[in-house]
Amino acid sequence: MRDDDSIRNESVRGLDQSSRSARGRHSGWLSTILLVTLAGCPAGQDPPVDGPDDPPTQSDASVPIDETDGSRSSPGNPDGVQTPVRFREITRQTGIDFTYRNGEETDQFAILESLGGGVGLCDFDRDGLLDICLPGGGLIDSELQTSGLQSGLYRQLASLQFAEAAGLARIPDPSFYTHGVAAADFDEDGFVDLLITGYRGAQLLHNLGDGTFEEVAEDADVADVTWSATAAWGDINGDGLLDLYVANYVDWSKENNPVCSGMGVPRDVCPPRQFEGLADQLYLNQGDGTFVEVSDDWELRKDGKGLGVLLADVDRDGRLDIYVCNDTVPNVLYRNVGDGGLEEQAMLAGVALNERGMPDGSMGVDLLDYNHDALPDLWVSNYENESHALYRNQGRGLFLHVSQSTGVTAVGRLAVGWGTIAFDVEHDGDEDVFVSNGHVIRFPLNAPLAQQPFFFENHDGSRFVDVASAAGDYMASAHRGRGAAVGDLDGDGDLDLVISHVKEPVSILLNESESSGDWLQVELIGTSGPRSAIGAVVELQVGDRTLTRQMRSGASYASTNESILHFGVPREAGPIELHVHWPGGGHQVIEVPQLNQRVRVVQESDTATTP
Secondary structure, eight states, X not given: OXXXXXXXXXXXXXXXXXXXXXXXXXXXXXXXXXXXXXXXXXXXXXXXXXOXXXXXXXXXXXXXXXXXXXXXXXXXXXXXXXOSOOEEEOHHHHTOOOBBBOOGGGOOOOGGGGSOOOOEEEOTTOSSXXXXXXXXXXXXXXXXXXXXXXXXXXXXXXXXEEEEOTTTTTOOOOSSEEEEEEEEOTTOSSSOEEEEEEETXXXXXXXXXXXXXXXXXXXXXXXXXXXXXXXXXXXXXXXXXXXXEEEEOBOOBTTBOOXXXXXXXXXXXOOGGGSOBOXXXXXXXXXXXXXXXXXXXXXXXXXXXXXXEXXXXXXXXXXXXXXXXXXXXXXXXXXXXXXXXXXXXXXXXXXXXXXXXXXXXXXXXXXXXXXXXXXXXXXXXXXXXXXXXXXEEEETTEEEEOTTTTTGGGGOSOOOEEEEEEEOSSSSSOOEEEEEEBOSSSSOSSSOSBBOOEEEEEETTTEEEEOGGGSOTTTTSOBOEEEEEEEOTTSSSSOEEEEXXXXXXXXXXXXXXXXXXXXXXXXXXXXXXXXXXXXXXEEEEETTEEEEEEOOEEOBTTOBOOSOEEEXXXXXOOOEEEEEEOTTSXXXXXXXXXXXXXXXXXXXXXXXXXX
């Protein structure tokens, strides 16, 4: 690792460059750089399939495109829901045209078709504008041989104007069928790298800092994965380097592709219960560009069917914990006890099962403080006939399933949830929750293949109400949703959505919600540990109220959100003060001079402690 001063100086130089290139977009950003630096990253039917060489088509189960402006025509708001939440689809205007392909056109009915892909948001070229990475999926031939499709990399050239850059960036075609993207600067050189997960392969794309990448998975010893649905980065052992957790799914293969009958049809995709789960993998960063797998040494469980993973400080002890969402088997919570140890405590903590004491089909996950008690709560998106789960943190390592009492179950149990994100959409101080929905089998009986997403508006930290039907044409329409990520794409202070689907183009949703307050965005730069500061907790004192956000890794499903912390701040809030709790226990207090800014906070050397 480099010393604190070299990291800080490099951070300042990078900020100067990105601020110049993005000044027109972030005109409200301040220019003074100190240790705190202010700165401008139809039910039961399958839609028509594409031939192997045909261009992908949009699912006819979703609402048709309005050719005039690229948004879907509105199905209306039949429930008369009133909400300030509003998103407008702008995909066509952005220059982005990308569709995840799952290979189902050859009718092999492989469970591989079910998972779909994710979304990665990051500023890979450090020009101050968020870019978008999109895994492409793959093909399955008649002999059950799989192949990968090129990932999309879209560089933002100007506000909401993107150009395809995978070729110029020298991103190679994957040799394997892909799913997720986990973006992080694993070698601490100041440029974000990309890990692409998938079936029997992984790409670790090392950012060379000149707009291009090199593939280093083999050299880094992280290519030997089984079926990695998703992954997350974080300093697990407290040595200041980003480690890698890979969540693996089930033991499907061409030799193990059983024939499963469907609901009234001779064949459909087999359920995950038909297969054994695969062990997850933990790779420790050696600091020389290589990793060592320690899954056995650290006693990771081998019976998971992992789809979602979250790295965050769940118990607020300064160390990164690991929460894994498994499909049809209990979820796993590894509590980090330090000294190279993890203790699996999901059952004890109350986050392994649902309210009936049964495992769910869990796909997506996020962390939030929905009730403003400064304790991180867990949110999990689940399968049909199950409720999305909200686990309220009770303190002392215990959680309570509160989906019923908070109104989450009021939406019914027919949706199949995937990518899910907690964020304050309208700047009222409460974190709301988005869920991307879509079925996994070809011929579902109880619910349609394409499904309307959920948008749970948080009402004063006590109850959630689904307002998707009134939140814009995309939200009111049905889609084969999968991964989703959130970030401030246009630099206006609110957070926008990018959503991946199966055999339907990716959607870019601009946040046009009616704001009820101001905003503050916080970018953290760690110095004693990884510069990404994953696990850091920021508390915003707003009068007598405390708003809490945490820098987390993983989350959603197979996706990466923009690496900032976003606060909505009620107007007339009075003096504002930031309290930053760094990983390892260091504490820093910053007085915020004004709102509606992005604040960069560099860790002071005297806050550095060892976990």
